[in-house]
Amino acid sequence: MYDILVNVLTGTFQVQPELVSPEATPAALGLDSLFVVELSLVLERDPGLVIDHNELADAATLADIARLMQDKAGASV
Amino acid sequence: MRDRGVPASVLVGVGSCLPSRRVANEELAERLGRSPEWMFQRSGIRFRHVVEPGTTSGDLAVAAGREALAEAAAGDVAAVVVATTSPDRPCPGTAPRVASRLGLAGAAALDVQAVCAGFVYALGVAQGLIAAGTADSALVIGTDALSLSVAPDDPTSMLFGDGAGAVVLRSGHREEPGALGRCVLDSDGEGRDLITLRGGGTEERSAARAVPADPYLRLQGREVFRRAVEHMASASRAALDAAGWKPRDVDRIVPHQANARITAMLAERLSMAADRALANIEHVGNTSAASIPILLDHARRAGDLQPGHRVLLTAFGGGLTWGATTLVWPHLTPSALTHSGETTCTTSWSTS
Known part of the structure; x- marks a missing residue:
């Protein structure tokens, strides 16, 4: 899931790859508070993960977001 | 119709x-x-x-x-x-x-x-x-x-x-x-607090305690953003179905100008190229109920809207309310x- 997240960040959100790490926060990547809504909408479309933006807002780091994605993917299987 | x-x-x-x-x-x-x-x-x-x-x-x-x-x-x-x-x-x-x-x-x-x-x-x-x-x-x-x-x-x-x-x-x-085409109109009053101006209405005047209500328009940005994209996308699909058009048939989307990022996500949701979505928000901001006709006027004057273009109009607002319709742009x-x-x-x- 972390790799999918990185692809979304560097693709759709045009984040510079060298800034991306599991410990990085969205704010450190230059992403503001609307980012979690955009990410929620993007993930819902592909790979089809429904994650509320408020849950994404509670995830501090990229590793936390990837964990949340994994949990949702597991729950939907 | x-x-x-x-x-x-x-x-x-x-x-x-x-x-x-x-x-x-x-x-x-x-x-x-x-x-x-x-x-x-x-x-x-x-x-x-x-x-x-x-x-x-x-x-x-x-x-x-x-x-x-x-x-x-x-x-x-x-x-x-x-x-x-x-x-x-x-x-x-x-x-x-x-x-x-x-x-x-x-x-x-x-x-x-x-x-x-x-x-x-x-x-x-x-x-x-x-x-x-x-x-x-x-x-x-x-x-x-x-x-x-x-x-x-x-x-x-x-x-x-x-x-x-x-x-x-x-x-x-x-x-x-x-x-x-058919005007697709929809609403959800449960979301009324997401975009609201509480002062000046009967809620305030009939309140048991004479506490002035907030006189200013307030909106909850993140939730409004999400619902705007979802509802404009659903209304757009319904309006396109009513017209017998597929998303790829649309030459121009004229969306309510709420936020450029909402427009970008809407185009993505509808699988439409972002450059088909007309915009003037950079220069005029969100003009609420005026945004679509102002954009129509600016776009046709700029040549971005041409006779024969298949056009999708869609908007989302407080209420919550949302809707969409279609037309083929005429010679004007x-x-x-x-x-x-x-x-x-x-x-x-x-x-x-």
Whole structure:
């Protein structure tokens, strides 16, 4: 899931790859508070993960977001 | 609307009016404690036009309406529908006075309050009047001056600009260019607190304790963003289905100008190329009910909207309300009318 997240960040959100790490926060990547809504909408479309933006807002780091994605993917299987 | 015996509503004129005072992000930066670039990144907005003291949403509506009537060469219309959330007065409606000032004696005149979705709702109302035979033509205006309704120190205030836009509809056939498709309209009152102005209504006046309600427009940005994308996408799909179009058939999307990032996500949701979505939010901000007709007027003047283009209109606003409709853009000749009346307007957002 972390790799999918990185692809979304560097693709759709045009984040510079060298800034991306599991410990990085969205704010450190230059992403503001609307980012979690955009990410929620993007993930819902592909790979089809429904994650509320408020849950994404509670995830501090990229590793936390990837964990949340994994949990949702597991729950939907 | 599918019945061939039912008159269609055909767009035959467009007009718009922006107040001449233009406010750049730089002018708001100190008051809001945000940088001009932060505002642009957040919303896609660099400028908005705002009314000077003494100018009302009704004044803007008259100027836009006059321009649309001139293009339509319509000396008279049978109905005036004004979409606004910032009426001249809570009572009476703004539309009757607008009609009188435009010399439209005897026209049916009413306001529609559906916040930023107001123009699409007003199109639906006018379409119904024409389909029923109540009116053979209608002037539909979206006008708002929400710069007067936002708290000066609230970052929300950077979003809103003032303006008015108008179209003239006349009775015709649904095969004609300019004929509106089905107006898809929807709502969810459970979301009313997401975009709201609590003061001034009966809730405040009837409250047991005489505590003044918040007099300013407030919105909850993240939840509004999500619902705007989801609802405009669903309404757009329904309007396209009603027209028998696929998303790939659409040449231009004319979405309510709420936030450039909402428009980008909407295009992505609809699997449409982002460059098919018209935009002027950078120069005018969110003009609420006026945003779609202002954008129509600007885009056709700029050549971004051409006769024969298959056009999708969609909007989302407080209520919650949302909607969409379609049309094939008709041959129109923009009016050379200059605003010599009581309101100083500009019909372009050029920096000159």
